[in-house]
Amino acid sequence: MTLPVVLVHGIRVSGTMWDPVISQLNRPAIAVDLPGHGTRRAERFTMDAATRTVAAAIDRVGGSALVAGLSLGGYVGIATAGRFPRRVAGLVAIGCTASTAGMAWAYRAAAALAGRFPEYANLVSAYGFRRALPKPVADAVLAGGVACEVMPEVVAALTAHDHLGTLAAYPGPVWLVNGSRDPFRSDERAFLAACHNGRLIRLPRTGHVTTLADPARLAGLLEHAAAHLAADRSPGAARTGDPGATALP
Structure with missing residues (x-):
């Protein structure tokens, strides 16, 4: 059976963010909308609700999947893997290796401003995506709407969560993927440890948002991870991890 992929979006956008990547995949894939985002914009965001959302999506595609997320989606993917390890066959966590506790004051200040003036923050966010990304990718990112009003709830949940402890509790394979210019890679070595x-993959000349600029490259990373999992599950396969490897498939 072909291993499916469940994709988790970044803060204030929605699952439509992943449409260009899904179109490049050679396997079943589903992108969720987290509470407070996209089709679930009216709901409150909590880490409990977010991880249950991802787990429910895994159940819909057969009960086991490769989970991949960018930014907020990566942190939620980590939390889901720790809470539901038997459902998460492997984890690709992109742009989410900064300690949220260490940057809590900055996160909270930015989120509070966005939450207070969401309409203006939505416009600024949309402008930033369109400046940073090719038009088809930006169109996909923005297709599900922008919900800056959820940012205070998201930041409160992220800064309260023990991401390193959760990673340490998850026994499965993890690919940590960071753009070489992404400020959210600041604690990548601690996350890898x-x-x-675990494996660490750096994308050269790539920032945080611009990780999305090349859907074919992201799809290739996901196919690489899924192929590794399939080989690792095959009868007689040698289960040899490659912790600390830095590579670009």
Whole structure:
């Protein structure tokens, strides 16, 4: 059976963000909308609700999946893997290796401003996506709407969560993927050290948002991870982790 992929979006956008990547995949894939975002914009965001959303999506595609997320989606993916390890066959966590506790004051200040003036923040966000990304990718990112009003709830949930402890509790393979210019890679070595079976992949000349600029490259990363999981599950396969490897498939 072909291993499916469940994709988790970044803060204030929605699952439509992943449409260009899904179109490049050679396997079943589903992108969720987290509470407070997209089709679930009216709901409150909590980490409990977010991880249950991802787990429910995994159940819909057969009960086991490769989970991949960018930014907020990566942190939620980590939390889901720790809470539901048997459902998460492997984890691709993109642009989410900064300690949220260490940057809590900055996160909270930015989120509070966005939450107070959401309409203006939505316009600024949309402008930033369109400046940073090719038009088809930006169109996909913005297709589900922008919900800056959810940012205070998201930041409160992220800064309260123990991401390193959660990673340490997850026994499965983890690919940590960061743009070389992404400020959210600041603690990538600590995150890698927390993994039981981790790999670190750096994308050259790439920032945080611009990770999305090349959907074919992201799809290739996901196919690479899924192929590794399939080989690792095959009869007689040698289960040899490659912790600390830095590579670009």
